[in-house]
Amino acid sequence: MAMVILLLLLLLLPFAAALWQDCGNSGNYTSNSTYQANLQLLSSTLPKKAASIATLFATDTAGDAPDTVYALTLCRGDTNASSCEACVASAFQYGDQLCPYNKDVAIYDDPCMLKFSNENFLATTDNNALILMNTQxxxxxxxxxxxxxxxxxxxxxxxxxxxxxxxxxxxxxxxxxxxxxxxxxxxxxxxxxxxxxxxxxxxxxxxxxxxxxxxxxxxxxxxxxxxxxxxxxxxxxxxxxxxxxxxxxxxxxxxxxxxxxxxxxxxxxAAPPPDLVVQNQHGRNSHKRALWISAxxxxxxxxxxxxxxxxxxxxxxxxxKVVTLQNQAATNRPEEDALVWRLEEKSSEFTLFDFSDILHATCNFSKENLLGQGGFGPVYKGQLPDGIEIAVKRLASHSGQGFTEFKNEVELIAKLQHTNLVKLMGCCIQGEEKLLVYEYLTNKSLDFFIFDGNRTSLVDWNKRRVIIEGIAQGLLYLHKHSRLRIIHRDLKASNILLDQDMNPKISDFGLAKIFSSNDTQGSTKRVVGTYGYMSPEYASEGIYSIKSDVFSFGVLLLEILSGKRNSGFHQYGDFLNLLGYSWQLWEKGIWIQLLEASIAKEIHTTEARRYINIALMCVHESADDRPTMSDVVAMLNSESVVLPEPSHPAYFNLRVSKVHELVSVVVPCSNNDVTITAEQDGR
Missing domain, CATH: 3.30.430.20 (Gnk2 domain, C-X8-C-X2-C motif)
Incomplete structure (x- = not known):
């Protein structure tokens, strides 16, 4: 990083005002010019922008070339918001007084600094430092x-x-x-x-x-x-x-x-004001007094x-390759104040975003930029200064995903590299704000297409087959080929994002669990997931394993084939869910009726039967009877693999009577504190 030493001329000035200026060499603007108007606009917006953010830092631009003004301000970290706003506003006035009509000015006040220029210095990390020292x-x-x-x-x-x-x-x-x-x-x-x-x-x-x-x-x-x-x-x-x-x-x-x-x-x-030495190689005077004592x-x-x-x-x-994130004292939550975690072996492209940049990218989280409402908070579309589009998940303070889940998601995804996993570009932690910044995927999520009658025709069978196989490959990577065995625990249609070519990417790792290669299952007293996708052993006993994700994959596969949600305000014949309905059709040999109308004409009956067979095997009531994702990928990719007949799925006897009353229900029950997040559209 370049650092230009600006001040190297001896000067002794015991001024009371703590102020220095650096008048650059980029030329002057004229009175009532467009450049002056752009500068005045920034002088009215930048102080408020800096004061509205916990870091007391802001950048902004105004106007078009050749009259563009670039500005940056930073208040000292121990200054409050009101003092910061007042200081930045005064700095604009000092710039006008000390460097009149100069296009490139830096003002250093004790509580803040301000830099504006007609050149885009925001794109660089040059420091252009002033050096001040005591005479004693x-x-x-x-x-x-x-x-x-x-x-x-x-x-x-x-x-x-x-x-x-x-x-x-x-x-x-x-x-x-x-x-x-x-x-x-x-x-x-x-x-x-x-x-x-x-x-x-x-x-x-x-x-x-x-x-x-x-x-x-x-x-x-x-x-x-x-x-x-x-x-x-x-x-x-x-x-x-x-x-x-x-x-x-x-x-x-x-x-x-x-x-x-x-x-x-x-x-x-307070301390008595001693002498001060300021050095300036360009011969420009600078004004300052400082307090110095010996040690x-x-x-x-x-x-x-x-x-x-x-x-x-x-x-x-x-x-x-190690980034350390520490939530500072901007928040009163003790567990967050003390938290330090490291993202080892992270991608070189991982970024710790500043909150002001996220605000600017999402137009202050405007409604126009809202992509959807996920289980843990809203997701917004944004655009970085270099034109890259992003999706920002803003963790709701009242959501079930607390700081632990947020930390978990950042650590996990930063380490994962697979074409069928969503790319985490970075994150932002500032006070109560916790943000995850993902790559933006133009086609939103899978549920946007398969559950909407007006869009189902946009995903024909060939596209659905690619989506199914991609999800399976992503899960196989998590379960077997990543450095640690990872259980997603919240696989569902709204967590499958689609890129511009309709390739699937698994997202939302807030509930994921890490296993070592020798572990096969774990348990929890806090069951969190989405109703309709949770395996019975997890919902009732809090036991999760790779077979829990296999169950969710089976549910998702049936949804992709049928275009129907497993759970919700639906009735499938005599059943309250898609699993029981699918099993009834399978037993009667009329499984072809399960297929969504738009793909029924495209898929071969043999292929359709194989996919439904695989789905029903994945949703077996017993986890031991379910295949692994290695088995699933092999079955999807080879027609020569002989498939065993499935047995009845979990929840298959959730039925309704003639008067639409529950007469035979297998409901997960547990002494655990069960929390289930409602499935919502969005990402």
């Missing part, structure tokens, strides 16, 4: 201070990279020496790798230009840092690096002197801290 030097213990400062900055940068907000404050306590305070922040739209690269540059410049100085800061477009010997930020530090000698008795390769905690914001302590540290303890921090930093840098 440490008078004693210079070597120890260097090591101590390196430890503080290194550990803080590491924690900021791991933070979803890319913002961390820290404190370094070494007994008998002054306490050091630090703040580091990246724009939250940066990936962890880009943020780490930006901090790497700032650390190097800090060591090069602030050697021996009592304090300093680097202000940039993409990342910034500051260290002092007094608390200059609001609230307690997020990261506390403690004295190894007194607080961590055991020191080894696995022990790190870091404790994370937080508390409500309080105003920072010293013990050499031996500093070396230990430095060594441990360096090891941790290097290991993090080498693990390029």
């Amino acid at each position: 030097n440490f008078t004693t213990g210079l070597d120890s201070t260097r090591r101590l400062l390196f430890t503080l900055l290194n550990s803080t940068a590491q924690s900021a990279v791991d933070s979803t907000r890319r913002f961390i404050t820290s404190r370094l306590d070494v007994s008998s020496y002054p306490t050091l305070y630090c703040l580091m922040q990246c724009t939250p739209d940066l990936t962890a790798a880009h943020c780490a690269s930006c901090f790497q540059d700032t650390l190097q410049y800090t060591l090069d230009y602030m050697d021996g100085k009592q304090g300093g800061r680097i202000l940039g477009i993409r990342c910034n840092s500051r260290y002092e010997i007094y608390p200059f930020f609001y609230g307690d530090p997020t990261l506390r690096i403690i004295n190894l000698a007194t607080e961590v008795p055991v020191i080894n390769n696995t022990t790190t002197p870091v404790t994370v905690y937080g508390s409500p914001p309080v105003p920072p302590a 010293v540290a013990a050499a031996i303890l500093s070396i230990l801290l430095c060594f441990i921090s360096s090891v941790v930093w290097i290991r993090r840098r080498r693990k390029g």
